Amino acid sequence: MFPMGFSVSASAVILFTSILLVASNLYLAWENSYVQIKDAEEDWYDLKIFRMNTRLNLTSYSYVVGADHYNLTLTVENKGNTLNPNYWTGIYDGNYVALSNTATADDNVELLSSVEYLLPSENIPIKVASIPLNTHQHTLWVFVENGCGLGVKWHYNGSIVIVDGTSWICPTEVS
């Protein structure tokens, strides 16, 4: 009825098919994970390179002194790769401020330009309005989309506004 050879062949076919399925299943899982990780790795490298090539510099500033307050305009130059000011964030005297000039008037800090992209060597003015007319030091941090930020410190000395210094920071990995 069933010669022994047929049993062996049938078993071999089952095992061989099963091994093929196993191999293809493992290969698909490995291939998917490999592509996913390679893609993520590329994003990770892109972010690192983006941060290394990101830099803002304060090129000039101007101010208008009123009766009880003054307005300061900081002109910032993009010294690195193209940036998107729509994703920038401001921290003024420690508190969050929306920088977009289309945002609701929640604070006195805004970008005086609505460009979508800030190309290398282009400037963008940032206005800080209604600063109380005293000699307190103020700080504005402008964080770009990749987390790097330019800090500017200034004070009014009774007659003029003086920029005390600028700083530049970028997030780094912590293990």
Add this chain to the structure above:
Amino acid sequence: MSAGGPASELIMFIVAIIVAGSVAGTLAYVTNEIAGGIRVRGESLADNLKSDVAIINDPENIPVSGTDPGPYNYTFYIKNVGKERITFSSDALQVFIDGNVIPPSNLTFTDVNNNPISSLDLYEVGKIVVTTTLSSGSHKLVVVLENGKVRSFVFRIL
């Protein structure tokens, strides 16, 4: 040929098929488990590489509220600078200050308008309000994301 011949061959055939089937089934089950593990590990690693946050406070001016003698509410701003939305809640994030874990009950996660949120979209800024008492001087904040990614920030309390 005796009558027992075909029957024993049939039994041998069935046994051979059952054994081969069992081996194949076990192999398939184990392989599925391994393939599932590879997928999960791959997704986890990819997620870790794609997610990133920045703590964007002014290190010399941390917003603080509350009345003496404390505890006070210290506000830290977290910006999602990665490629994926991140979970933003006490279930997913651990916060340490000077090496001490802050209990989830002392953490509040909101957006910049103080509305409670549970996730941060790309480029979105969220607030972590930490209720504790800190002495004057330098401190270190460490935020650990759900996937184990760590960000630290050294700040000064005046």
